[in-house]
Amino acid sequence: MSALQIWALRGVGEIAENDSLADAIVSALATSELTLQDGDILTVTSKVVSKSEGRTVPFDGTDEDKVRLILQESKRVLRRRGTLHIVETHHGFICANAGIDLSNTAENTAVLLPVDPDRSARRIRGDVQRRLGVSVGVIVTDTFGRVWRSGVTDVALGVAGIKPVLDLRGTTDATGRVLEATEVAVADEIAGAVNLVLGKAAGTPFALVRGIDPAVFGEGSISEHVIRRAADDLFR
Amino acid sequence: MSALQIWALRGVGEIAENDSLADAIVSALATSELTLQDGDILTVTSKVVSKSEGRTVPFDGTDEDKVRLILQESKRVLRRRGTLHIVETHHGFICANAGIDLSNTAENTAVLLPVDPDRSARRIRGDVQRRLGVSVGVIVTDTFGRVWRSGVTDVALGVAGIKPVLDLRGTTDATGRVLEATEVAVADEIAGAVNLVLGKAAGTPFALVRGIDPAVFGEGSISEHVIRRAADDLFR
Numbered sequence: 067m068s069a070l071q072i073w074a075l076r077g078v079g080e081i082a083e084n085d086s087l088a089d090a091i092v093s094a095l096a097t098s099e100l101t102l103q104d105g106d107i108l109t110v111t112s113k114v115v116s117k118s119e120g121r122t123v124p125f126d127g128t129d130e131d132k133v134r135l136i137l138q139e140s141k142r143v144l145r146r147r148g149t150l151h152i153v154e155t156h157h158g159f160i161c162a163n164a165g166i167d168l169s170n171t172a173e174n175t176a177v178l179l180p181v182d183p184d185r186s187a188r189r190i191r192g193d194v195q196r197r198l199g200v201s202v203g204v205i206v207t208d209t210f211g212r213v214w215r216s217g218v219t220d221v222a223l224g225v226a227g228i229k230p231v232l233d234l235r236g237t238t239d240a241t242g243r244v245l246e247a248t249e250v251a252v253a254d255e256i257a258g259a260v261n262l263v264l265g266k267a268a269g270t271p272f273a274l275v276r277g278i279d280p281a282v283f284g285e286g287s288i289s290e291h292v293i294r295r296a297a298d299d300l301f302r
Numbered sequence: 303m304s305a306l307q308i309w310a311l312r313g314v315g316e317i318a319e320n321d322s323l324a325d326a327i328v329s330a331l332a333t334s335e336l337t338l339q340d341g342d343i344l345t346v347t348s349k350v351v352s353k354s355e356g357r358t359v360p361f362d363g364t365d366e367d368k369v370r371l372i373l374q375e376s377k378r379v380l381r382r383r384g385t386l387h388i389v390e391t392h393h394g395f396i397c398a399n400a401g402i403d404l405s406n407t408a409e410n411t412a413v414l415l416p417v418d419p420d421r422s423a424r425r426i427r428g429d430v431q432r433r434l435g436v437s438v439g440v441i442v443t444d445t446f447g448r449v450w451r452s453g454v455t456d457v458a459l460g461v462a463g464i465k466p467v468l469d470l471r472g473t474t475d476a477t478g479r480v481l482e483a484t485e486v487a488v489a490d491e492i493a494g495a496v497n498l499v500l501g502k503a504a505g506t507p508f509a510l511v512r513g514i515d516p517a518v519f520g521e522g523s524i525s526e527h528v529i530r531r532a533a534d535d536l537f538r
Contacts, residue, residue: 069512070309070499071305072305072307072495073305145536147536152536152537159450160449209484213535213536213537214395214396214529214530214535215457215487215528215530216467216485216487216529217466217467217468217485217487217488217490218486218487219487219490219491219494221451230453231452248454249452249454250454250455251448251453251454252453252498254451255455255456255494255497256495258491258494258495259492259494259498261491262306262488262491262492262515263305276305277499279498292452293450293451294450294451294452299449300381300383301381301388301450
């Protein structure tokens, strides 16, 4: 029986502004001795997307500057405890400190989230598909906390070529009955799954996922299909 | 390079009260032509755990009876919209309708969550390890919604033989700097990953995960390490 398989890609160098992520992915696939196939999904951490898109900004290391950056990237603040801010970003993501990365960055800099992660994913997908002549999905990932459970997990900030929420409503279960609400957040499940292999290979921003249900492929975006509208939200 | 691999197990029949899940797992592994190895992780949906533990109760199909069951299984109600209740269960899980399963159950019955999913996981692990002579981890999974993102994902309700949150604080990143807060919710990431293969094989409650970081194995429980204490919670 065929398994779902996930590989962390090796041999990725430092990513700088205007670097082509598609070039870096193609190179890392070769180093990893992996050949991209139709129906594969590539994941890319938002950190390298931001770096390649020039979303690195000066940061003087002070709490004041940290809070200034958080507020600049936020639509509103939901909760605050010390310098920890749970905010709604301009994209509509609800996360800690507007997703700004202050660790593992160049001296005196911070890395902001990509302006439009769905667009970033579409660009990477287009570039990779042109280079390699295959049809794949792309997910831009980041690490978020959860409200009521300890620990962080990776989630999808942007997607291309896949439906991030798979609607199984109306399909039947094993006994032939119609299933209740089962809109499955497959893009987030893939992002979290990939984090299980990235953890072992600190520093690699790319992973390859093979064996995903073909029903996942199609048109979709995180901004349209995953970000919950405030009106549907019981906790905002 | 070795991949993380996930298989849905095939050939699982209906599970009834007092059935041995270890027997069902051993049988499904054989049908799936898979041999359990040291360092593998088995996942089991809470639904079959509950069924084997006799957590099936009468349910007359009315809204009144649904609400009665939800309140019976809950410590308190956080939000309510119609018959949808976001509650804190007696375990401390915050989820919709106390995790009670009203679909895909026998006529006029509902399936409640296991009383102690960590204990259930420990029992299944002990039984499987005795039967097969290997050292594995076990995760009992269920499907929960999220607060600010559409779609459901599977999470870990109970674990045995693994640390559900992997503390990477103090370890260094690729550039040698000490990483900031990175307590990774690996058990939840594994549960979500497994849902990607269970979706394709409707009805199968078991999956096998191979290739997980050995650092994940050890002592841990969801009740101690994942359920966030109300005092640490900004949204309760």
